[in-house]
Amino acid sequence: MSSCCQATDCWKRGQPNEWMYPTLILCAFGFFSVMRPIDSFFLAYLVGPDKNITVHQAMNEIFPIWTYSCLVLLIPTFLLTDYLRHKPVIVLHGFALIIQCTLLILSRGVLAMKCLLFDYGLVAATNVAYFSYIYSAISSEHYQKVTGYCRTVILVGHTLGSTVGQVLISVWNASYFCLNVISLASVSVAFLTALFLPTSKRSKIFHREDVAEVNRVSPAIEDCRQKCGKTGPQDNPGDQTVDGLAMTIDRNNASNVFLQLWSDFKECYSSPQLLCWCLWWALATAGFNQVASYIQVLWEHIEPTGNVTVYNGGAETISNLMGATFAFAVGHTKLDWAVWGELALGIFSVVNSGVSYAMALTKNIWVCYVCYSIFKSCYMLLITITMFQIAVNLKKGHYALIFGVNTMMAMILQSLLTIIVVDSRGLGLDIITQFLIYATYFAVIAGIFLVRGVHSFVQTRRKGKRHVGSGIIENTSPARNDTEITAQL
Numbered sequence: 001m002s003s004c005c006q007a008t009d010c011w012k013r014g015q016p017n018e019w020m021y022p023t024l025i026l027c028a029f030g031f032f033s034v035m036r037p038i039d040s041f042f043l044a045y046l047v048g049p050d051k052n053i054t055v056h057q058a059m060n061e062i063f064p065i066w067t068y069s070c071l072v073l074l075i076p077t078f079l080l081t082d083y084l085r086h087k088p089v090i091v092l093h094g095f096a097l098i099i100q101c102t103l104l105i106l107s108r109g110v111l112a113m114k115c116l117l118f119d120y121g122l123v124a125a126t127n128v129a130y131f132s133y134i135y136s137a138i139s140s141e142h143y144q145k146v147t148g149y150c151r152t153v154i155l156v157g158h159t160l161g162s163t164v165g166q167v168l169i170s171v172w173n174a175s176y177f178c179l180n181v182i183s184l185a186s187v188s189v190a191f192l193t194a195l196f197l198p199t200s201k202r203s204k205i206f207h208r209e210d211v212a213e214v215n216r217v218s219p220a221i222e223d224c225r226q227k228c229g230k231t232g233p234q235d236n237p238g239d240q241t242v243d244g245l246a247m248t249i250d251r252n253n254a255s256n257v258f259l260q261l262w263s264d265f266k267e268c269y270s271s272p273q274l275l276c277w278c279l280w281w282a283l284a285t286a287g288f289n290q291v292a293s294y295i296q297v298l299w300e301h302i303e304p305t306g307n308v309t310v311y312n313g314g315a316e317t318i319s320n321l322m323g324a325t326f327a328f329a330v331g332h333t334k335l336d337w338a339v340w341g342e343l344a345l346g347i348f349s350v351v352n353s354g355v356s357y358a359m360a361l362t363k364n365i366w367v368c369y370v371c372y373s374i375f376k377s378c379y380m381l382l383i384t385i386t387m388f389q390i391a392v393n394l395k396k397g398h399y400a401l402i403f404g405v406n407t408m409m410a411m412i413l414q415s416l417l418t419i420i421v422v423d424s425r426g427l428g429l430d431i432i433t434q435f436l437i438y439a440t441y442f443a444v445i446a447g448i449f450l451v452r453g454v455h456s457f458v459q460t461r462r463k464g465k466r467h468v469g470s471g472i473i474e475n476t477s478p479a480r481n482d483t484e485i486t487a488q489l
Contacts, residue, residue, distance in 0.1 A: 037165030069121025166313025323380030346450030
């Protein structure tokens with residue numbers, strides 16, 4: 001009875017605040033950090049009279065910088081995030097956003113814009129600290145709930161930012177400079193919000209929970225010391241045990257970090273099915289990032305901003321809402337994704353390839369807007385399925401490692417695409433040819449996963465028939481539990 005009362009008192013005193021306060025701060029930071037109206041009109045701002053950058057300079061010289069800088073900074077930032085326990089890197093993320101908006105307001109010229117895109121790469125790399133903070137500062141029973149809150153708030157921030165930008169441009173004929181000032185104010189609020197985040201007490205690599213085990217052992221040893229008070233501090237074996245154990249843990253923690261990472265990596269990627277989902281993640285994300293990064297260049301080619309009022313913000317708003325709807329629908333679809341998931345990867349990759357060809361070949365900006373919305377929605381649907389299936393097949397605690405490795409592989413592939421296709425030091429192709437290559441890239445992905453999906457589907461059906469024919473009833477469908485997990489992702 002007394003233990004129950006103590007637990008209740010503990011919950012009343014601090015348990016809700018343990019996750020509610022960090023969640024509130026995280027959501028506020030996420031909202032203001034992405035509520036940037038200028039993002040939908042970034043290229044239009046660069047090629048306009050304010051910056052006077054040519055489309056060729058922006059596409060072939062400036063935009064590739066962020067891909068390279070993010071690739072270079074990703075691993076050091078991941079390790080630094082774990083070592084510093086997240087909060088300093090989240091604060092750095094907010095500060096880098098302020099620098100980005102300030103440079104966009106004050107600076108001119110190609111070199112200054114390259115510095116700006118390098119800073120954008122730092123923003124993309126430090127973003128790893130945002131979601132990983134959840135799994136280090138909040139207890140495990142709140143993981144799914146808090147992740148859902150943060151994802152929703154970020155979507156709302158993106159949607160509101162693009163909507164505000166479009167309304168200001170279309171209705172009040174505001175300048176792009178005005179949109180950038182609003183963006184600077186928003187990211188400044190995000191930076192100030194990050195300062196109120198509590199520092200996480202543990203991490204996955206450098207600050208493992210082994211030290212907490214020492215702290216749990218120490219009271220027992222201290223009790224032994226008090227009972228055996230005849231020995232002095234210099235002769236007390238308890239002191240030597242605790243100190244020696246702490247030194248050993250600290251020494252092993254420093255020397256075995258990379259060995260532990262490698263061991264976890266091999267364990268996670270030993271499953272062929274898991275490897276297949278991770279392969280799609282890396283391939284498709286690289287292609288999606290390329291399309292999303294250069295879509296404004298294509299829009300500028302089809303309909304130059306100097307001729308008409310552009311509706312880039314409206315297109316981004318619709319694509320975000322459609323993507324959210326598709327991703328939400330996955331969580332409420334009663335389907336055995338273990339059977340149909342890989343086939344869905346192939347089918348929707350065909351759709352993405354088709355709309356990419358349409359975007360490259362059309363002369364109508366509205367057709368391009370619609371195709372981009374379909375493209376982004378399909379990707380959001382498929383990445384939700386992929387994350388869900390990877391989570392189902394992973395051991396607890398390996399999510400950050402696998403998601404990080406998949407992102408790293410995607411950035412390597414994206415960098416190769418950028419060097420070969422976009423960069424002026426490579427082929428430096430025009431935007432139409434680029435999108436034809438991206439469409440072909442997705443066609444290859446579609447072919448690979450259609451073959452894999454059909455093979456897996458046939459094998460699963462044959463296995464089911466063998467069980468039924470032999471009189472064995474086996475429930476191989478995790479549809480109910482899978483749907484519940486997907487809904488939380």
